[in-house]
Each structure stands twice: as structure tokens, then as C-alpha cells.
């Protein structure tokens with residue numbers, strides 16, 4: 001066994017408690033049944049933080065101290081959220097950090113995943129009676145030593161204007177609606193204490209924020225594939241993920257956490273979507289919701305594509321994607337109706353190749369109060385999408401914030417290895433077609 005001796009004391013300042021060296025020594029002592037031979041201070045730290053004995057290398061805070069942002073990227077279920085929660089817990093209880101920002105894609109995600117989820121901050125507190133308390137009204141999580149973490153949503157970057165922090169944990173930053181704006185606001189407030197730090201945990205997508213973080217000189221990057229965390233995942237989950245993604249390009253992102261660039265043949269390009277993206281939408285002349293119903297329902301069925309878009313002058317604005325897999329007709333119809341209400345759409349465009357009149361009926365049963373126009377696909381999906389892709393190339397279609405799942409599907413659609421059904425793209429194409437390419441609309445505008 002390596003030196004389990006007084007020299008450890010020099011490593012003990014809490015900044016170093018995650019150090020590889022210390023962790024390996026603890027693990028070796030633990031494996032050799034000699035845990036009690038460790039110095040009392042180390043034992044105390046392990047007692048407070050048993051995660052030190054479980055943590056995998058990619059989940060371990062880098063020992064160097066020349067970084068300001070730690071980006072931990074990985075596939076689905078790779079242990080990103082758990083690592084973020086454990087690091088935040090360490091920062092609050094052992095690192096001396098007192099004012100922490102918790103930033104998620106939505107406030108719901110912060111509350112349900114980062115704080116209260118299976119891998120979240122409340123569950124990672126193993127000491128009975130010491131779990132941090134969340135105040136929904138103040139959106140704060142208070143640790144038992146008085147350190148406070150405050151919840152923020154990447155849907156509202158301005159909410160980060162004003163408050164100051166000494167640490168931040170950002171989960172699933174590659175799917176944030178206003179990624180760069182949220183990050184910039186956070187950085188301005190991250191200015192308390194002697195060494196403000198941020199940890200970002202995410203499945204990597206080639207969005208501007210992730211590219212920027214990877215290129216920044218003060219970012220350190222660790223990475224894990226889903227399979228490396230296999231021992232801690234339900235066998236059913238791992239098998240289902242492999243069945244769904246093995247052999248596909250998306251599998252490299254979802255399982256291996258590899259950042260994918262635009263594949264050959266893709267009809268829509270990331271760079272075009274990014275270049276035309278907007279934070280605010282101008283007053284709109286027209287809004288529609290398009291629905292692409294699945295042929296069947298149930299767990300293995302295709303998703304129901306549900307996309308809202310509007311038009312202002314010569315440009316279109318994609319406002320929201322409520323597409324959903326696995327719901328029965330009334331379930332997806334209710335989501336479509338909710339999106340109609342949210343966006344003030346004047347009409348629902350529904351593809352009627354699957355289900356015909358039934359689609360109209362189910363939307364009406366779900367309370368749809370605007371007209372439902374049934375449309376029939378006569379050309380191939382690719383043929384329909386081509387003129388819409390041209391509008392993207394011309395910079396005339398703008399996404400309001402990031403629509404992560406829709407954009408992932410768009411940027412794979414058309415590529416040689418694209419598998420599955422492009423339900424979100426179908427709904428998007430119908431919506432843009434109805435707003436910008438429908439002959440009736442074009443004629444009316446020329447009058």
C-alpha cells in the first residue's frame with residue numbers, strides 16, 4: 001500500500017480532497033480492509049463524503065487549479081447529474097462556497113432533477129436529517145451549514161442579472177434555450193470568493209455554447225460514455241438504449257457522448273440554424289401549429305410531431321416543439337391544443353395520411369377551438385422538406401431559442417444513416433409550408 005502516512009495531511013485542505021492521489025489511497029486502504037488506518041481527518045472527510053470511494057475518474061474534480069469551468073460531458077446515464085450534485089454538495093459543505101447558482105434548462109428541471117431527482121442534491125445527502133431544504137417560493141436550497149444555492153432557468157437569462165455567486169452548477173447546458181446569453185449573465189455574477197468556479201454537466205451537442213466552452217483556455221474537460229456507468233444503471237435501461245441507438249449516428253451522441261457535426265447529406269445545417277437563431281420574436285402576422293400524428297400508439301410507436309411557428313413579413317419563426325412519443329391520441333392532441341393556446345395559433349395543420357378524419361375528431365375532443373386543416377402528403381418527406389431547407393439557407397427561418405430535440409433530428413435528416421421516423425421535422429415542414437409556401441398564402445400575399 002502506498003504511503004498512508006503523515007504526508008497525507010498536506011493534501012487535506014478541502015480543495016484537494018478530490019485529488020486523484022488521495023482518492024486512490026483511500027480506495028486502496030478500503031480494499032485492503034485498512035480503512036481505519038487512515039488519518040482521522042481523512043476518515044472524517046470520507047464519512048462526510050462517501051462518494052469519494054465511488055467516484056469514477058471522469059467524475060472527479062480535476063486536481064489542477066488553473067481552471068474556472070469544469071465541463072463534464074457524457075452519454076445518457078453516464079453519471080453527469082450525480083457528479084454535478086456531489087460536486088455542489090462538496091462545494092457547499094467542504095469547499096467553503098456559500099452562494100451557489102443552480103442553472104437548468106427550466107426551473108422544473110432544476111427542482112425535479114438537480115435538486116429533488118434520483119441523482120439530485122437532496123438524495124445525495126446521505127446523513128439522516130441533514131438534507132438541504134428547498135424553498136419553492138424563494139427558489140433556494142439551504143444546506144445545513146447555511147450555504148445557499150439558488151435555482152435559475154436558462155429560459156430566463158435576465159433572472160441572473162444582479163445576484164452574485166462564488167460557484168455554479170449548470171446541468172444539460174447543451175439543451176438550454178438561451179445557452180450563450182444565460183452563460184454570459186452567469187459569468188458576470190460569478191465573482192464572489194477567492195476562486196469562483198462553475199461545473200457544467202451535459203450530453204454534448206455542437207451548439208455555440210459547448211463549442212465555446214471547449215475552446216476556452218480556462219475550461220477543463222472530462223468525459224464518460226454511458227457504458228462506463230453500466231454498473232449503476234438498470235440493465236433494462238442500458239439494453240433499451242443500445243437497442244434504440246446502436247449503429248446510428250445519434251448513438252454516438254446519446255450513448256458515447258460524442259459531439260456530432262453535420263453528417264454528409266443532411267438537409268439542414270447547424271450553422272444555418274445557429275446563424276438565424278433569435279432571442280426575441282417580433283410581432284407576428286400569423287401563427288400555426290402543425291401535427292404529424294403517429295400511425296400507432298404505445299411505447300414503440302413513432303412520436304407525434306407537434307410544432308408551432310409564426311410569420312412576420314418574409315420570415316418565419318419556429319416558436320415551440322411539443323412533439324412527444326408514446327402517447328395515445330387524446331394525449332398528443334391535448335399537447336397540441338395546449339401549444340395552440342400558448343402561441344395563439346389561428347389554425348392547426350394536421351397530416352391526415354394516418355388516421356384521416358379521426359385526427360380532426362380527436363383534436364376537437366381535446367378542446368381545439370381553432371380550425372383544423374387536414375393535409376395529405378403527396379411527395380416524399382425529402383421532397384417536401386427541400387423548399388423549407390432552402391428558406392433556412394436563405395436565413396429566413398429563425399428558431400426562438402434552442403429547440404434541442406428538433407434541431408438534432410433536423411441535422412440528421414437526409415443523411416445516409418438516418419434511421420427512424422422524422423416526426424418533428426415533418427411537423428416543422430408542414431408548419432413552415434403553411435406559413436410560407438402554401439399557394440393560397442402566396443396568392444393572398446401578392447394581392
Ligand SMILES: Nc1ncnc2c1ncn2[C@@H]1O[C@H](COP(=O)(O)OP(=O)(O)OP(=O)(O)O)[C@@H](O)[C@H]1O
Nearest residue numbers: 054055056075076077078079080081082083119232
Ligand atoms: N460513481 C458512481 N457510483 C455509484 N452510482 C453512480 C455513480 N455515478 C452515477 N451513479 C448513479 O447512476 C445513475 C445515473 O446517473 P445520473 O443520473 O447522474 O446520469 P446522467 O448522466 O445525468 O443521466 P441523463 O443522461 O439521464 O441525464 C444514478 O442512479 C446515479 O446515482
Ligand SMILES: [Mg+2]
Nearest residue numbers: 080081082171
Ligand atoms: Mg442527468
